[in-house]
Amino acid sequence: xxxxxxxxxxxxxxxxxxxxxxxxxxxxxxxxxxxxxxxxxxxxxxxxxxxxxxxxxxxxxxxxxxxxxxxxxxxxxxxxxxxxxxxxxxxxxxxxxxxxxxxxxxxxxxxxxxxxxxxxxxxxxxxxxxxxxxxxxxxxxxxxxxxxxxxxxxxxxxxxxxxxxxxxxxxxxxxxxxxxxxxxxxxxxxxxxxxxxxxxxxxxxxxxxxxxxxxxxxxxxxxxxxxxxxxxxxxxxxxxxxxxxxxxxxxxxxxxxxxxxxxxxxxxxxxxxxxxxxxxxxxxxxxxxxxxxxxxxxxxxxxxxxxxxxxxxxxxxxxxxxxxxxxxxx
Amino acid sequence: xxxxxxxxxxxxxxxxxxxxxxxxxxxxxxxxxxxxxxxxxxxxxxxxxxxxxxxxxxxxxxxxxxxxxxxxxxxxxxxxxxxxxxxxxxxxxxxxxxxxxxxxxxxxxxxxxxxxxxxxxxxxxxxxxxxxxxxxxxxxxxxxxxxxxxxxxxxxxxxxxxxxxxxxxxxxxxxxxxxxxxxxxxxxxxxxxxxxxxxxxxxxxxxxxxxxxxxxxxxxxxxxxxxxxxxxxxxxxxxxxxxxxxxxxxxxxxxxxxxxxxxxxxxxxxxxxxxxxxxxxxxxxxxxxxxxxxxxxxxxxxxxxxxxxxxxxxxxxxxxxxxxxxxxxx
Numbered sequence: 001x002x003x004x005x006x007x008x009x010x011x012x013x014x015x016x017x018x019x020x021x022x023x024x025x026x027x028x029x030x031x032x033x034x035x036x037x038x039x040x041x042x043x044x045x046x047x048x049x050x051x052x053x054x055x056x057x058x059x060x061x062x063x064x065x066x067x068x069x070x071x072x073x074x075x076x077x078x079x080x081x082x083x084x085x086x087x088x089x090x091x092x093x094x095x096x097x098x099x100x101x102x103x104x105x106x107x108x109x110x111x112x113x114x115x116x117x118x119x120x121x122x123x124x125x126x127x128x129x130x131x132x133x134x135x136x137x138x139x140x141x142x143x144x145x146x147x148x149x150x151x152x153x154x155x156x157x158x159x160x161x162x163x164x165x166x167x168x169x170x171x172x173x174x175x176x177x178x179x180x181x182x183x184x185x186x187x188x189x190x191x192x193x194x195x196x197x198x199x200x201x202x203x204x205x206x207x208x209x210x211x212x213x214x215x216x217x218x219x220x221x222x223x224x225x226x227x228x229x230x231x232x233x234x235x236x237x238x239x240x241x242x243x244x245x246x247x248x249x250x251x252x253x254x255x256x257x258x259x260x261x262x263x264x265x266x267x268x269x270x271x272x273x274x275x276x277x278x279x280x281x282x283x284x285x286x287x288x289x290x291x292x293x294x295x296x297x298x299x300x301x302x303x304x305x306x307x308x309x310x311x312x313x314x315x316x317x318x319x320x321x322x323x324x325x326x327x328x329x330x
Numbered sequence: 331x332x333x334x335x336x337x338x339x340x341x342x343x344x345x346x347x348x349x350x351x352x353x354x355x356x357x358x359x360x361x362x363x364x365x366x367x368x369x370x371x372x373x374x375x376x377x378x379x380x381x382x383x384x385x386x387x388x389x390x391x392x393x394x395x396x397x398x399x400x401x402x403x404x405x406x407x408x409x410x411x412x413x414x415x416x417x418x419x420x421x422x423x424x425x426x427x428x429x430x431x432x433x434x435x436x437x438x439x440x441x442x443x444x445x446x447x448x449x450x451x452x453x454x455x456x457x458x459x460x461x462x463x464x465x466x467x468x469x470x471x472x473x474x475x476x477x478x479x480x481x482x483x484x485x486x487x488x489x490x491x492x493x494x495x496x497x498x499x500x501x502x503x504x505x506x507x508x509x510x511x512x513x514x515x516x517x518x519x520x521x522x523x524x525x526x527x528x529x530x531x532x533x534x535x536x537x538x539x540x541x542x543x544x545x546x547x548x549x550x551x552x553x554x555x556x557x558x559x560x561x562x563x564x565x566x567x568x569x570x571x572x573x574x575x576x577x578x579x580x581x582x583x584x585x586x587x588x589x590x591x592x593x594x595x596x597x598x599x600x601x602x603x604x605x606x607x608x609x610x611x612x613x614x615x616x617x618x619x620x621x622x623x624x625x626x627x628x629x630x631x632x633x634x635x636x637x638x639x640x641x642x643x644x645x646x647x648x649x650x651x652x653x654x655x656x657x658x659x660x
Contacts, residue, residue, distance in 0.1 A: 133572065143510055146518040180473050180560035188476040188557040211561060212568035224561075227518040230510035231541060231558055232565045238542040239569040239605075242463065246604050247577075250597035257597035263590025267580035274576050275569075 001030075002095040003311050005304070007037035007045075008064045008082040009102035011297045014038075017101060018045035020304020025054040027305065028312060034095055036061050036086040061085035065102055067297055071109035079114075083107055087115035090290040097291035097311035099282060101299040107292070108144055108285065116290040119320070121327040124148070125287030126156045126226070127294060128163055129233050130310070132279045135217040136168050139178075141226035142233050142283060148225035153177070153194035154201060155327065159286040160221035161203040162326045166317040167284075173220035176209030178228060183208070190225065198223070202330065240275045282307025284314055286323060291315050331360075332425040333641050334416040335634070337367035337375075338394045339432035341627045344368075347431060348375035350634020355384040357635065358642060364425055366391050366416040391415035395432055397627055401439035409444075413437055417445035420620040427621035427641035429612060431629040437622070438474055438615065446620040449650070451657040454482045455617030456556070457624060458493055459563050460640070462609045465547040466498050469508075471556035472563050472613060478555035483507070483524035484531060485657065489616040490551035491533040492656045496647040497614075503550035506539030508558060513538070520555065528553070532660065570605045612637025614644055616653060621645050 005021045007014040014037060021033045032055045035042050039060040046056070061082040065074050074081060083102065087110055089095040100107050104127070112118055112125055126141035140160050145152060157175050164173035177195050179187040186208055187195065198205040206219060211232060214222045224232065247268070251261035261268070273279060281303040282293030293311045295303050335351045337344045344367060351363045362385045365372050369390040376386070391412040395404050404411060413432065417440055419425040430437050434457070442448055442455055449455075456471035470490050475482060487505050494503035507525050509517040516538055517525065528535040536549060541562060544552045554562065577598070581591035591598070603609055611633040612623030623641045625633050 146510060146516075146521075178561060180476060180557050180564075186476075188555075191476075191557075210568075211565040212571070215565075215568040215572045225518075227510050227521075228558055228561055231508060231554075232561055234510075235541040235545075235562045235565040236569045238540075238545040239566045240573055241542070242545045243570055243573050243601065243605055246601040247598060250601040251594050253597060257594040260590040260593025260595070261597070264581050264587040264594055265590070267583060267587035267591070268577060270583075271573065271576040271580040275573055 001312060001315055002032045002034055003308055004034045004036055004086040004089050004095045004098045005308065006082045006086050006098070006100035006102055007035040007042045009100040010299050010304070011067070014041050014045050016300050017304055018042060019301035020308065021056060022049045022051070022054065023301055023305040024308035025056050029053065029055065031055065031312065032057060033308065034059055034089065037082040038062070038064070059085060059089065065106045067103050069103055069106050071105040074106045075109050075114040081110070083110040084114060087111055091115050096315045097293065099293045099295070099307050099311050101295040101297055101304060104143065104294055107294050111285060111288050111292050116288045116292070119287055119289055119324050119327060122287035123155060124152045125285055126159060127283050128160060128286050129229070129283045130280045131236070132275055132277055133215065134274065137214050137217065137219065138164055138221045139214065139229050139233060140221070140223065140286065141229050143226045143230035144285070145226040148190065150190060150193035150197050153190070153223050153225065154197040156223045157198050157201065157203055157205065158326050159323055160223060162322045163284065163286060163319060164220045166319055166322050167313055168220070170220050172204050175203050175205045175221045175223060176207065176213060176219035178214070178222045178224040178232065179208035179210065181208065182210060237277060244272060278303040278306065280306060280310065282310045284310070290320060331642060331645055332362045332364060333638055334364045334366055334419050334425045334428045335638065336412045336416050336428070336430035336432055337365040337372045338412040339430040340629050340634070341397070344371050344375050346630050347634055348372060349631035350638065351386060352379045352381070352384065353631055353635040354638040355386050359383065359385065361385065361642065362387060363638065364389055364419065367412040368392070368394070389415060389419065395436045397433050399433055399436050401435040404436045405439050405444040411440070413440040414444060417441055421445050426645045427623065429623045429625070429637050429641050431625040431627055431634060434473065434624055437624050441615060441618050441622050446618045446622070449617055449619055449654050449657060452617035453485060454478070455615055456486045456489060457613050458490060458616050459559070459613045460610045461566070462605055462607055463545065464604060467544050467547065467549065468494055468551045469544065469559050469563060470551070470553065470616065471559050473556045473560035474615070475556040478520065480520060480523035480527050483520070483553050483555065484527040486553045487528050487531065487533050487535065488656050489653055490553060492652045493614065493616060493649060494550045496649055496652050497643055498550070500550050502534050505533050505535045505551045505553060506537065506543060506549035508544070508552045508554040508562065509538035509540065511538065512540060567607060574602060608633040608636065610636060610640065612640045614640070620650060
């Protein structure tokens with residue numbers, strides 16, 4: 001398997017990206033990790049590591065897309081970017097997946113409009129966020145589409161169902177529609193319309209769900225428009241961060257609790273890891289002709305390594321072919 | 331001051347409601363707590379407590395609105411409900427505020443359509459959730475209006491600004507518009523339109539904010555439509571619950587960490603309390619002609635007691651008059 005990593009992606013590029021690639025290459029020795037970006041910058045980073053026995057290669061790309069770039073401009077405006085070059089390797093069959101911690105909007109635009117293009121029949125590709133909880137619930141869309149119609153949400157349901165089935169290994173996964181209440185008649189107009197379409201579809205739709213149902217594992221996949229999904233994901237992250245910070249500062253506030261905190265540290269760490277987004281590292285872009293994983297710009301090497309792991313799993317499961325078939329048959 | 335409590339509100343009514351009222355009466359001895367609902371049920375609960383020196387009274391209401399009732403039906407269909415009777419006490423000037431842990435949709439409908447009515451000029455009253463964090467940020471709307479237009483969001487900004495100023499004592503509070511990114515051009519169509527209106531208003535609007543800005547105290551008030559606001563609030567609650575449960579089970583998983591957890595228990599408890607919605611207990615319904623506080627159906631006595639405390643503060647601050655003036659002047 002060949003996985004392309006955009007080495008110019010993260011805010012700490014190329015250091016964090018290259019370090020994550022080296023870690024992934026150590027983990028997955030049978031696979032090839034292809035680093036795409038400015039060759040001299042990548043090689044300078046690679047020189048810091050012992051690469052013996054690792055299957056890493058570098059493909060040069062002259063242009064860099066940064067966090068200030070506008071999606072509409074880069075598709076034609078930076079045709080030699082690491083995103084274009086990397087995604088074209090996947091398009092041309094010379095690699096199996098593309099992973100980037102870079103500008104999400106630009107990754108989407110280059111994948112959808114400039115390189116891989118949408119799967120036939122898919123109106124809007126969506127970003128599926130996998131929550132770092134034991135049951136690995138999936139939320140989509142997580143920001144690709146701020147305004148959606150009911151048919152978009154139906155397709156998100158189909159794609160999310162397929163992802164949960166083939167990648168997370170859940171046969172006949174349950175799909176819920178995120179709402180402000182479970183009762184019939186709850187929800188905004190979009191949710192009410194989408195609920196009717198989802199109920200008529202062939203997926204295992206269980207109706208409206210609230211955030212707690214998603215967090216507690218009552219559904220495998222929750223569907224929302226990209227605005228709501230993004231607010232939900234970021235609220236979960238911000239709350240976990242706020243609570244962790246509070247616990248840390250309260251534990252430090254007395255000698256006894258400091259000692260207690262030290263004894264309980266491994267337990268606290270395990271609990272933290274269960275909600276740590278870096279444990280997943282990447283979110284799949286579903287609905288394009290290839291495996292694409294998108295990570296946070298602030299990702300460190302751990303998130304990069306885990307995003308590459310997610311990409312491997314997605315390739316292994318044949319997600320793109322499965323979505324093609326699923327969208328065809330509805 | 332006279333505060334009405336809907337004794338038929340919570341899922342554990344009247345036990346939890348009456349217990350909370352007794353606790354509030356112990357705390358606020360100069361005030362009167364008026365319990366409204368089935369007299370015989372309330373008196374049976376009251377008999378469990380030592381009421382000497384407490385200023386508690388009971389007003390009978392024959393009908394009960396429960397969680398399965400539909401807002402549209404109860405306004406005319408249950409005219410003798412505890413909600414109608416209690417809200418009319420406020421409307422008629424015989425009490426200063428109304429507090430209920432009951433069916434939110436029905437409380438809204440009875441307050442807006444059946445009793446207090448909207449403040450002149452207010453298109454849509456909104457529920458303002460106060461987050462239980464040290465800086466007490468306010469999010470509105472939190473579920474009263476699943477579908478909103480830009481002008482609704484502008485009015486939410488004005489009412490939220492006034493609430494933060496007069497109740498939370500924040501002069502010139504900062505107002506942000508909840509979005510899937512801070513950058514200009516981010517947000518769905520509604521957010522983009524509302525952002526323009528808010529920028530032209532006289533409130534201290536600082537632009538788009540993300541959930542983390544709200545959690546970390548970068549804004550005093552965040553504005554969202556009721557669907558998004560409700561998803562955000564419930565996600566924060568569900569995440570805090572999930573993390574707390576994880577920590578508890580991880581701490582129990584070894585002897586050392588169990589000991590550590592015992593030593594750190596007071597610190598962990600303080601951290602938990604900082605994010606415990608029961609510490610606030612009630613959310614104000616802003617934009618009606620009277621002080622109304624709405625709580626979770628699952629509330630226990632602590633939440634009821636604290637919601638009564640919130641209502642006292644709102645009455646003290648003259649929030650209704652302030653909103654009248656604010657909406658008039660824009």
